Amino acid sequence: MSNLGFYQTLTTLSKKVGDPKRLVGIIAVGGYVTLRLGEAGVKKGAKIITNKFLKKDKLCINKGIVYDVIADEQDSGDLFFRIGDKYKVLNCDGDSILIEKLGDDNNPYYVSRDFLVSISDYQ
Secondary structure, three states, rough: OOOOOOHHHHHHHHHHHOOOHHHHHHHHHHHHHHHHHHHHHHHHHHHHHHHHHHHHHHHOOOOOOOEEEOOOEOOOHHHEOOOOEEEEEEEOOOOOEEEEEEEOOOOEEEEEHHHHHHHHHOO
């Protein structure tokens, strides 16, 4: 049993490409290209994942704005609005809006976008 297997493989490959310097160059360039392709893939994947998680915040352009209630109305739960009440938008998730009713101790509330449009100047 011989321990010259790896050395024999290297010399065989060197002869096939011409000489050892050329083999080292091919390995270096191949490694560099592989590394750069992997880096580009990871960056693109990170960008896609980041955009997916941040997309909800980008869509909530009303975040932090205080709105006035212009109609007396009650949502499907126990949240009741009177004319003159104010609420602040905390976050958005599709049609659900997380709000803080100002002056109410039982905050926050999830309400639908359509409900807010019907009772206030929410756009």
